[in-house]
Amino acid sequence: MKLRLTYLMILTIIAISSFVWISGSTDAIIQEFGFSGESLVGGEVWTLITSIFLHGNPAHLVLNSIALFFFGRALEEELSWKTFLIIFFVGGIVGNLFVLFTYPMSQVVIGASGAVFAIMGTAIILTPFDFIPYPVPLPLPLALVGIFIAVSEVVSFMAGGHGNVAHIAHIGGMATGVAFGFREGGSKQGLIIVAVLMALLLVMPHLWPLLGEISYLPLIRDLLG
Numbered sequence: 001m002k003l004r005l006t007y008l009m010i011l012t013i014i015a016i017s018s019f020v021w022i023s024g025s026t027d028a029i030i031q032e033f034g035f036s037g038e039s040l041v042g043g044e045v046w047t048l049i050t051s052i053f054l055h056g057n058p059a060h061l062v063l064n065s066i067a068l069f070f071f072g073r074a075l076e077e078e079l080s081w082k083t084f085l086i087i088f089f090v091g092g093i094v095g096n097l098f099v100l101f102t103y104p105m106s107q108v109v110i111g112a113s114g115a116v117f118a119i120m121g122t123a124i125i126l127t128p129f130d131f132i133p134y135p136v137p138l139p140l141p142l143a144l145v146g147i148f149i150a151v152s153e154v155v156s157f158m159a160g161g162h163g164n165v166a167h168i169a170h171i172g173g174m175a176t177g178v179a180f181g182f183r184e185g186g187s188k189q190g191l192i193i194v195a196v197l198m199a200l201l202l203v204m205p206h207l208w209p210l211l212g213e214i215s216y217l218p219l220i221r222d223l224l225g
Helices: 003-022 026-033 037-041 047-053 058-076 081-099 113-126 142-158 167-183 187-211 217-223
Strands: none
Touching (some): 003 081, 026 047, 037 047, 047 081, 058 081, 058 142, 113 167
């Protein structure tokens, strides 16, 4: 029963995004239900939620769905369905709000990335030693994958990568997820993981150019946005 919620969320996101694409009114729907600072100031607070279920293109949708599939399945074993949904939606909302720090008020953002990163952040704390074949087809510890992704997001953001990929929303979502992970009882292992993450953040800016020379890493970075 627990695993069905992850699948249900993925199917819902796919169904809504696909319907928007085939409706013939994609731009109008995104403008109406996507999130922006202007929509928030204008009282359209529901866009904090509706924007989560919209995606700009199939690649955006597929990447979010794959990440939610792996991290969501792992996390559902540890939490009630209510807590899972709370983390998902709070992460999506916080991710949207973080966008206001770097994007103009008129910029419309969409996607489940903030929500997915929240699930990822909580999973890093609560299920760090589950093995998942993501983002490469090799079984890797979930914590290692999550830390790698977190570091790449921070480095990309610090390098000025704000364009079409809202790295700041990913960071906000993951931070929310980590906070929930501590709240749900992952304090001891969480402190170790956060310490490793902070250490990597200090050295990664110096190592990133060298890592980029390894053939498969540019592809991973592209997949992560």
